[in-house]
């Protein structure tokens with residue numbers, strides 16, 4: 151159902167209430183594929199939706215205007231959740247000019263193999279719609295090389311595509327109509343899992359938007375989740391904070407266990423950390439989804455990875471998590487590994503340390519291991535190890 155967000159601009163996107171997994175990212179609250187229709191002397195549709203929702207999308211648009219009245223199909227991003235419906239929409243909106251970024255054009259043609267006449271735009275290009283004007287702002291790598299934002303004047307609305315999004319599905323589509331803490335929590339998870347590794351690029355883009363171009367932003371309309379209209383500054387500040395790779399006095403203990411020995415070590419390590427008054431959180435990888443843990447990684451100063459040794463190597467869930475982690479370039483300052491082993495003293499812990507080094511964490515602390523089940527002395531050593539890491543964490547900022 152379309153919703154008029156301000157006079158003449160409509161939300162015509164899709165609510166995907168039942169989405170629970172977005173290529174490996176858990177979406178307990180569903181998600182949305184946002185699209186916006188600007189009705190002026192000329193009519194522009196900003197962004198598309200995921201293919202299976204095309205018929206519903208068409209219905210939303212046609213409650214406002216017939217598709218053949220659309221003049222411009224502005225496609226800020228190629229990824230399927232924002233482009234798949236274009237195949238059908240472009241057939242029905244037969245008078246519309248497709249607009250993408252310069253890097254988007256070859257991508258759209260390759261992805262969809264259509265004979266589309268795409269007009270590429272670059273930074274600063276403008277499009278007059280009548281009373282309104284659009285300015286284009288390519289933002290490569292937020293989140294793909296083709297990604298672009300579109301800025302609408304005089305309303306000062308930034309159609310930001312993936313940036314500032316959240317995987318959350320709400321019937322009320324504005325930030326101030328929802329629980330802000332839940333929205334910010336989803337924005338944090340989204341940032342951590344989707345763009346954390348691009349923080350330098352995001353910082354430069356934020357600088358360009360706010361300092362170089364001095365764009366005033368009254369409303370941010372992302373391509374997922376709610377629209378920011380009352381907390382616009384807040385989400386920009388959050389992005390600045392996360393992109394600066396700030397960490398808190400917090401240690402994450404992430405582990406899996408076969409016969410509870412590595413788990414006992416995890417609990418003893420946590421005890422040591424707690425005695426130093428440092429916050430710690432413990433996650434068993436069999437029980438918690440990777441994408442939820444990554445949200446916690448975003449502001450953790452230390453990461454401690456626990457793995458048993460199995461077949462002379464790392465435990466599968468731990469290996470999988472570390473593969474995901476290292477691609478996201480965590481901002482942690484220190485890291486280490488711990489775990490139990492049976493007959494082979496070298497294996498899982500060493501493999502975990504290698505992965506942490508590849509994740510480019512600046513300081514890797516000497517690990518701690520025990521054979522079979524930890525005895526009281528070994529648990530005391532784990533506690534002491536955790537305590538020393540907490541002291542180190544307090545000394546860093």
Ligand code: FEO
Nearest residue numbers: 229231293294312
């Ligand atoms: Fe929501 Fe990069 O797609």
